[in-house]
Amino acid sequence: MTNGILDTAAPIAGDPIDGKTRLILAGEQIFAKNGIAGASMREIATKAGQGNHAAVQYHFGSRDGLVRAIFDYRMDQMETARGSMLVEAEKHGLLKDARTLLDVILLPQLDLQDADGNHSYASFLSQYLLQSQSPEFGDFSGSEPPHLTRALHLLRERVDYLPRYVAQRRLISVSLMFLNILARHHGTTRLELGETFGEALDDTMEQIVTVMCMPVRPRRPPTA
Known part of the structure; x- marks a missing residue:
């Protein structure tokens, strides 16, 4: 955590951030780098430390669901x-x-x-x-x-x-x-x-x- 804001570091042992939040934070970085349309859901899951490559679909239903979740997460912060x-x-x-x-x-x-x-x-x-x-x-x-x-x-x-x-x-x-x-x-x-x-x-x-x-x-x- 940096300046009170959850960061998007690679997964580490004992990290208290739940898997869904890590997907949000990883998705933000990869969407920023590769574009919302061009980002790979598999790459987002991997960056978030999720062994299940369908984790985005499981938690958010779709790419659009993850995009809205990132927006809502940061607005709440x-x-x-x-x-x-x-x-x-x-x-x-x-x-x-x-x-x-x-x-x-x-x-x-x-x-x-x-x-x-x-x-x-x-x-x-x-x-x-x-x-x-x-x-x-x-x-x-x-x-x-x-x-x-x-x-x-x-x-x-x-x-x-x-x-x-x-x-x-x-x-x-x-x-x-x-x-x-x-x-x-x-x-x-x-x-x-x-x-x-x-x-x-x-x-x-x-x-x-x-x-x-x-x-x-x-x-x-x-x-x-």
């Missing part, structure tokens, strides 16, 4: 942090502040590192979000943890001038912006990129607020 952030935001009267709400929704993902110190979840979630088809705000076909649900509800109220499908499209877009900066820049040095991760993250979050909150411009009439 971030609930404590999101709850604390919401309490602080309410204490300071910031529950209508877009940057604060987007921080609550996005920043807890910074702590989700795998056994190798990588953000494989960021790569996995990027693929997951790109598959989303729902026009309903905050609907990603997974569980609805209460703190995340509250933060999304408050953000929807903040941008209530946007049509629902626009708000959902923008939520996916800004999530992908955040995940990109996390997957590509975290752990790099100023010497490598010309800026620290913190500087890049703060700039990205300001862009995210602008993208999420800007009004919809009227469509330009077609030119003759």
Whole structure:
């Protein structure tokens, strides 16, 4: 366990993590590396230390079942942090502040590192979000943890001038912006990129607020 987060190390004797959870964590890493469609269920089972190569089907029913389980598992892990952030935001009267709400929704993902110190979840979630088809705000076909649900509800109220499908499209877009900066820049040095991760993250979050909150411009009439 690293920083309170279960990691995805190779199986070791006496490991207290149950087999189903190990499949979730192994699946996250392999989906991130090989793609959701291209990952081998046999490879996931092997990485999780499962002798039965049909373990994914046994526990989750299908590839899609495992994908949803990874999403739900990580969402649940971030609930404590999101709850604390919401309490602080309410204490300071910031529950209508877009940057604060987007921080609550996005920043807890910074702590989700795998056994190798990588953000494989960021790569996995990027693929997951790109598959989303729902026009309903905050609907990603997974569980609805209460703190995340509250933060999304408050953000929807903040941008209530946007049509629902626009708000959902923008939520996916800004999530992908955040995940990109996390997957590509975290752990790099100023010497490598010309800026620290913190500087890049703060700039990205300001862009995210602008993208999420800007009004919809009227469509330009077609030119003759």
